[in-house]
Amino acid sequence: MNGRTTRRRNRRLGAAVGAGLLSAAILLTGCAADNTDEDPPGNSPEEHGEHGGMEHPADGGPVPEGMTEATDPTYPVGTEVTLTADHMDGMDGATATIVGAYDTYTYSVDYTPTTGGDPITDHKWVVQEELEGAGDERLPDGTEVTLAAAHMDGMDGAAATIASSTEETVYVVDYEADGMTMTNHKWVVESEIEPTS
Structure with missing residues (x-):
């Protein structure tokens, strides 16, 4: 050339x-x-809350199929309560309304998002029905599972390890924190709820 x-x-x-x-x-x-910003903050369906450094949808959507509703929950649907969980900024101390109460096994998990990024440790919570092929028995700590939950980007299909579990009644709640309304937030266990004073 x-x-x-x-x-x-x-x-x-x-x-x-x-x-x-x-x-x-x-x-x-x-x-x-x-x-x-075409909509005022908090009014857009795209608004998210922070959860362990990752974004969480403002509307958690429906519960998984096959969930068993609690027959006599401490906090029935429609009850106004105070949250003591700190899964997300502004959650601890927020007033919430119970929109669902269920009997199942509930897990805290460690996982790495399928979208990449840092591993998430002690993510609270996923329920038995959000674990692929989990069956009906409570899984022991350390069990490796595949998540079928879509609470956040990169969660669905991620490999995870069970960190801890509980069989407390688990709730879905609506609440407002830091000027943003969260609807159908999944999940809060009974020990993370107090009666509103």
Whole structure:
């Protein structure tokens, strides 16, 4: 290959790279411009709360199929309570409304998100019905499982290890913290709830 051909190729390559960089800059500028707050904070369905350094949807959605409703829970559906859990910023001391009460085994788990990033330790909580192929028996601490919960990005399908478990009644709650309304938040166990004074 002679010098003239090499210079022509280098000029074409330089022009292509320059055009690519310009396109990327325009695209990023467009993304930034589109990222404006059209809704006031807390009103967007995309709003999230922090949970162990990761984002948690403002609406937790429905419970898994096959859940058994508690027959005589301490806090029936509709009860106003005070949360003592600190799973998320602003949760401890927040007033909440019970929207579901269930009998199942509930687990704290350690896992690494499928989306990458740092491992999550002592994630509270997932229920028996959110573990793939878990069966009906309570699983011992240290059991390796696969999560079928989608509380946060990177959780569904992640390999996890059970850190601890409880058979307390487990609840779904609506509550407000730090100016954001969380609906269908899963999960809070009975020992993390107090009567509202």
